[in-house]
Amino acid sequence: MTTKVFIDGEAGTTGLEIRARLDGRDDLSFISLGDDRRKDPAARKEALNEADIVILCLPDDAAREAVSLIDNSTTRVIDASTAHRVSVGWVYGFPEMSSEQRAEIAGATRVTNPGCYPTGAIALVRPLVMAGLMPESWPVTINAVSGYSGGGKQMIAEFEDKAAPNYTLEAYRTYALGLAHKHIPEMQQNMGLAHPPLFAPSVGRYAQGMIVEVPLQLWALPAAPSVAKVHEVLSRAYEGQRFVSVVPLEESAAMTKLDPEGLNGTNNLKLFVFGNEATKQVRAVALLDNLGKGASGQAVQCLNIMIGADEGLGVNL
Numbered sequence: 001m002t003t004k005v006f007i008d009g010e011a012g013t014t015g016l017e018i019r020a021r022l023d024g025r026d027d028l029s030f031i032s033l034g035d036d037r038r039k040d041p042a043a044r045k046e047a048l049n050e051a052d053i054v055i056l057c058l059p060d061d062a063a064r065e066a067v068s069l070i071d072n073s074t075t076r077v078i079d080a081s082t083a084h085r086v087s088v089g090w091v092y093g094f095p096e097m098s099s100e101q102r103a104e105i106a107g108a109t110r111v112t113n114p115g116c117y118p119t120g121a122i123a124l125v126r127p128l129v130m131a132g133l134m135p136e137s138w139p140v141t142i143n144a145v146s147g148y149s150g151g152g153k154q155m156i157a158e159f160e161d162k163a164a165p166n167y168t169l170e171a172y173r174t175y176a177l178g179l180a181h182k183h184i185p186e187m188q189q190n191m192g193l194a195h196p197p198l199f200a201p202s203v204g205r206y207a208q209g210m211i212v213e214v215p216l217q218l219w220a221l222p223a224a225p226s227v228a229k230v231h232e233v234l235s236r237a238y239e240g241q242r243f244v245s246v247v248p249l250e251e252s253a254a255m256t257k258l259d260p261e262g263l264n265g266t267n268n269l270k271l272f273v274f275g276n277e278a279t280k281q282v283r284a285v286a287l288l289d290n291l292g293k294g295a296s297g298q299a300v301q302c303l304n305i306m307i308g309a310d311e312g313l314g315v316n317l
Contacts, residue, residue, distance in 0.1 A: 009057030116294025120212030120286030227275030267297030
C-alpha cells in the first residue's frame with residue numbers, strides 16, 4: 001500500500017525540490033492539481049483531505065488556510081512555512097535536535113519544518129545550553145550568509161533575471177536590520193534561551209548553500225570552557241547521526257577557508273569548532289544547503305520518519 005502525498009505549492013522553489021527528491025519512489029503516490037485547479041478552494045480542500053500526508057510549500061497565510069481546510073483526523077501535515085514553527089500542537093521537524101525528536105516526529109500529525117538558518121544555529125547552540133556550558137540568559141549572536149534561493153522566486157529573479165524590475169548586481173547584502181527576523185522565535189524556543197538571540201543574516205550572489213556562525217568568548221562563560229570542551233559537547237550531541245556531523249578539531253585547525261556551497265545537493269549538516277585556546281575564543285560554524293537540510297531534504301527526512309521508511313531515502317539530490 002502506498003502513501004498518498006499532496007504537495008500544496010508544488011510549483012514553488014521548495015515544492016520543486018521536494019518533488020525532485022521523491023520522484024521515482026514506489027512507496028508513494030502523488031495527488032497533483034493542474035494549473036487551472038491549484039487556486040480552486042474546492043479542489044485544494046479535496047486534495048488536502050484525500051492525502052495521507054500533505055506537505056505545505058506556501059506563504060504563511062496560505063499555509064494556515066490550508067490547515068483549516070483539513071476536516072479529518074487522519075491527514076498528516078508537514079509545513080515548510082514559518083506559520084507553525086512555534087505553535088502548540090506542532091512538532092519541530094529537526095530529527096537530530098534531541099534524543100526524543102525522532103519519536104515525536106514519527107507519531108505526529110502536525111510537523112513544522114525548521115527554517116534554514118535555525119537548523120544551523122540550533123544545532124550549534126542547543127547542546128551547549130543543555131550541557132550547562134551556556135546559561136539560558138546568555139546574549140547569543142548569530143551571523144549567517146545564505147545563497148539567494150533562500151528568498152524564493154522573487155529574490156531568485158532579482159539576482160538572475162535581467163528583465164526583472166528590481167534586478168540587482170549586488171555581490172552581497174545584509175538585511176533584517178530591524179532585528180525582528182521571522183526565524184528568531186523558533187531559534188530562541190528551540191535553543192532554550194531566555195532572550196532572543198541577536199541575528200545578523202546576509203545574502204551573497206550565489207544560488208544556494210549557507211554558513212551559520214555563533215562566536216563565543218569562552219573566557220566570559222561561567223565555566224570558561226576550553227575549545228576542546230565545546231567540541232566534545234557538540235560531538236557527543238550528534239554521535240552516530242547520519243546527516244549531522246562534527247568535524248574533528250585537527251581538521252578544522254588545518255582549514256583556511258570555508259565554502260558555503262560545499263554541501264549543496266545534500267541533506268548533510270557539518271559543524272565546525274574554530275578555536276584559539278590562547279585567547280579563549282571560538283567560532284562555532286554550521287555548513288549546510290539551505291535547500292537541503294535547510295528545507296526540502298529535511299522535509300523528506302521527516303516524511304520518511306513519519307511513514308516508517310528508511311530515513312535517508314531520497315533526501316539527497
